[in-house]
Amino acid sequence: MTGFARTERQAGALRVRIELKSVNGRGLDMRLRLAPGLDAVEIPLRQLLSKALSRGSINLVATLDRGGAAGTVRVNQQALSAVLSAIEQLRAQEPMAISRPEAILALPGVLESGDGAGEHDEEVLTALVLDCAAEAVERLQAARLQEGAQIAAVLLAQVDAIARLVADAEAHPSRSRAAVETRLREQLAALSQDLAIPPDRLAQEALLLATKADIQEELDRLRAHIAAARKLIAEGGPAGRRLDFLAQEFNREANTLCSKSNAVELSAIGLDLKAVIDQLREQIQNIE
The missing domain is CATH 1.20.120 (Four Helix Bundle (Hemerythrin (Met), subunit A))
Structure with a gap:
């Protein structure tokens, strides 16, 4: 009951990689290690494995690469406007030095990470992971x-x-x-x-x-x-x-x-x- 399989899937900036390893075992023991952001697919992945396999110690590793979106940030204009308005009100009440731009940007909510959470529908990501995992299971079964x-x-x-x-x-x-x-x-x-x-x-x-x-x-x-x-x-x-x-x-x-x-x-x-x-x-x- 030993075997190994690796598959990849890509949709836009998203790239999913699944690695499956199987060793001998009296029952079915599944161990999943999922990348951050993939917690929602753990149960569907376990269901997929349990339907296809009945014995063995199974290790599944799922990694997710969001491409260039993971390293980008964007300014929340609404939050920035609220912060600048508050600063102007304080300066009108009491003279103070002009705030440095980096200090304003460091305030919570002003900068948002471009992690793609709002750019990629959750269903699309789930389908991408499960499709990749299904192919990995087929290759593992062949081995x-x-x-x-x-x-x-x-x-x-x-x-x-x-x-x-x-x-x-x-x-x-x-x-x-x-x-x-x-x-x-x-x-x-x-x-x-x-x-x-x-x-x-x-x-x-x-x-x-x-x-x-x-x-x-x-x-x-x-x-x-x-x-x-x-x-x-x-x-x-x-x-x-x-x-x-x-x-x-x-x-x-x-x-x-x-x-x-x-x-x-x-x-x-x-x-x-x-x-x-x-x-x-x-x-x-x-x-x-």
Whole structure:
């Protein structure tokens, strides 16, 4: 879910620049840094981002250049006339030195900054910023889609590895009743060579142990999760949350398989399965 985009828009003396950066995140975390005068567009920008993106830590920086208007000033003639009139009235009452022009201009309200606030309609500025941000979001999505295509190949390879391990576990000879009976007979022989157990009782115990250690249900669910994961990856689109849930279910079944294992080789397969599932979960955190 990483990506970067930069766009610019200009209307007259106004120039807007939007920079978007995305890094991995479990949810959608938006951080906006807006230039002075753009506070009114914060909520529309957040709405735009939330509609287009569902996961990731998003940083948006919006800068505004007002061109030459930002460095100009103008005289408020109405305020200046009022100040001069007041000065004349004071001089008529009491003789005083003529006020210096810079002192008059320094009075509040006489000079106004040409910041463009009255020259550019607020709606025009808002539309300019949102249009610029929309293009930045499109470019960011394109970058994230390119990364997603690469991660999808990795995810499919990991799902294939899980499928191979599931097949190995299902075909392992230690799951048969005959294998369980053989191990049970060897264990009993090691305990006491003189201990005599009827063959039918031995067969019953072997069947009971084989039933408790049966992992067919876990294998069936793992195959169902494999099919669901492949379908989600093939469909594309925002699938990170659903794949994250499937990874948790993968891990749950792998833990049960290891706990039921009645052979060292089968336990090793279960541990390999858990290792691949952990790798899968790490990669899933990188997709939307």
